[in-house]
Amino acid sequence: MVKSIAPANHTVCSGTSTLCKLVSWWNIGGANKTSAVLLHQADWLLWLLHGKLGVSDYNNALKVGYDPEVESYPPWLLSQPYSQLLPSVKAPGASIGFLKEDIRTKYGFPKDCVLCTGTTDSIAAFLAARATEPGKAVTSLGSTLAIKLLSTNRIEDARFGVYSHRLDDKWLVGGASNTGGAVLRQIFTDEQLEKLSDHINPMEASPLDYYPLQAVGERFPLADPEMAPRLHPRPQSDVEYLHGILESIARIEAKAYRLLKDLGATQVEEVFTAGGGAKNENWIRIRERVLGLSVRRAIQTEAAYGAALLALKGAQHY
Numbered sequence: 001m002v003k004s005i006a007p008a009n010h011t012v013c014s015g016t017s018t019l020c021k022l023v024s025w026w027n028i029g030g031a032n033k034t035s036a037v038l039l040h041q042a043d044w045l046l047w048l049l050h051g052k053l054g055v056s057d058y059n060n061a062l063k064v065g066y067d068p069e070v071e072s073y074p075p076w077l078l079s080q081p082y083s084q085l086l087p088s089v090k091a092p093g094a095s096i097g098f099l100k101e102d103i104r105t106k107y108g109f110p111k112d113c114v115l116c117t118g119t120t121d122s123i124a125a126f127l128a129a130r131a132t133e134p135g136k137a138v139t140s141l142g143s144t145l146a147i148k149l150l151s152t153n154r155i156e157d158a159r160f161g162v163y164s165h166r167l168d169d170k171w172l173v174g175g176a177s178n179t180g181g182a183v184l185r186q187i188f189t190d191e192q193l194e195k196l197s198d199h200i201n202p203m204e205a206s207p208l209d210y211y212p213l214q215a216v217g218e219r220f221p222l223a224d225p226e227m228a229p230r231l232h233p234r235p236q237s238d239v240e241y242l243h244g245i246l247e248s249i250a251r252i253e254a255k256a257y258r259l260l261k262d263l264g265a266t267q268v269e270e271v272f273t274a275g276g277g278a279k280n281e282n283w284i285r286i287r288e289r290v291l292g293l294s295v296r297r298a299i300q301t302e303a304a305y306g307a308a309l310l311a312l313k314g315a316q317h318y
Contacts, residue, residue, distance in 0.1 A: 005076055011063055011156055011163040014223075018064040019077075026082045038064065038085045042118035050115045051100050056087040057117035059165050068166035069154060092119040093314035116314035118307065122146055123165055123172060125274055127306030129298035134170060135269035138298065139253060139287075141277025143182040147220075147256050148174040151266040160259055161220030173265045175220030177256065179249050181276055183212040183229075188242065193280070199239045200246070202285035208235070208244025211252070221256040246283050250290040257291065270294045274301035 002020050006012050012019040022038060037053055040060040047053055058068040065077040066089050077083060090096070098104075099113045119127075122140065126148045129138045137149040154164045154171045161175040184193060211218075213229035235241050257268045271293055277283060278297045288295045300306075 005080065006065065007076070009156070009158040010065075011158060012065050013158045014063070014161070018061075022064065022082060022085070033082070033085070036085050038087055042120075043087060046096065046115060046118060049099055049103060050097050052096060054087040055096055055117065056089050057092040057094070057119060058089050059092050059119040059123050061087065061089045062163065062165060090117045092117055092123070093310040095314050114315045116311045119310060120165070121303045122148065122176075123167070124303035124306035124310065125301060126172060127309050128300040128302055129272045129274060129306075130300070131270075131272050131298075134266045136272070137174075137257070137268045137270070138272045138274055139295075140275040141181060141273060141283075142275035144176050144178055144180040145249060145253060145256075146174065146176040147253065147260075148172050149257070149260055149265055149268055151260075153264050153266065155260065155263045155265050157263060159223060160263070161223040162260065162263060171265075173260055175256065177220050177252055178214065178218050179212045179252050182214050183231075183249075184242075184245065186214060187231075187245075188238075192238070193242070196239050196242045197246075197280050197282045200243045200282045200286075202282045203289065205289070206240070206244045206247040208240070208248070210245055210248040212245050212248055221252065221259045243286075246280075246286055247290065250283075250287045253287065254291050268293065270296075272296060272298040274298050 002017070002023055003013050011017065014020070018040070026033060039047065040056060042060055043056045046055070058066055062068065064086065065073060067074050073083070073086060094117045096115045096117060098111070099109055099115060104111065104113060125140060126138045131138055131150060134150050134152050137147065140146040150167065151171045151173045155173045156163055162173065163175065165172040188196065211227070211230040213227065216228050217225045218227040231245070261267055271291065273284060273295060278301065284295050
């Protein structure tokens with residue numbers, strides 16, 4: 001349904017996009033939809049604090065179809081019957097107003113406590129890493145592998161699971177692969193991962209070629225819902241097996257950065273690492289060799305820290 005109204009390969013064409021969820025809900029009969037308002041999680045939480053219904057930010061609103069480059073919803077979206085549900089959109093970190101008096105009084109906040117629009121958790125984590133120059137990137141090695149590269153150019157292509165968030169006058173380009181730490185934990189315990197990693201020589205390339213996935217389906221650097229996990233053959237040595245998996249994930253990361261360059265993004269120059277995988281020193285060395293780039297841990301990786309930086313910036317302009 002969304003593909004019939006949105007431009008080809010638009011970000012909202014992904015089956016997990018906010019717009020797909022909105023259209024699916026709209027097409028289900030029963031509820032009175034004329035008085036409804038679409039809120040993202042961050043919007044709803046902020047509404048509880050400031051009491052102004054229907055305010056969002058252009059990072060959260062990207063996947064409902066908002067165009068942050070022209071700062072408006074596109075005509076193809078505004079012509080739909082559910083467009084009345086769409087929230088008003090501000091820049092992330094834009095001041096909205098003051099904290100509701102009952103909450104301020106109850107918890108002892110000052111009268112001039114300003115509330116600002118939010119962002120997504122992954123962008124907040126990027127902000128926390130302080131990667132502020134084009135060519136700087138953050139790879140989050142959590143349950144999945146998420147990549148964000150600061151670029152001067154905007155890149156959008158649903159065929160590869162690539163999309164761009166606006167970050168002031170630049171673009172945060174990237175996507176998220178289904179490979180990552182969750183696959184490792186299906187095979188090894190945390191203790192095994194630590195001990196086996198210590199015996200890996202990160203300067204030696206593994207001859208094993210895997211595509212580590214938890215289940216069928218990949219999002220990025222290729223959007224293929226039919227892609228099957230590839231974790232065989234398994235060598236007798238667990239050290240060799242782990243080495244092969246870690247190197248294969250690094251190759252997926254390298255392929256993702258090459259794809260972004262081929263699509264027109266700024267060339268990656270340095271990669272900061274966040275997430276649980278950032279603790280594995282030998283994996284960092286493997287990734288440096290495979291990527292051919294400097295890879296280092298981000299000093300700050302908590303999304304809450306990035307959100308605080310964003311709020312501080314917004315409050316200073318209030």
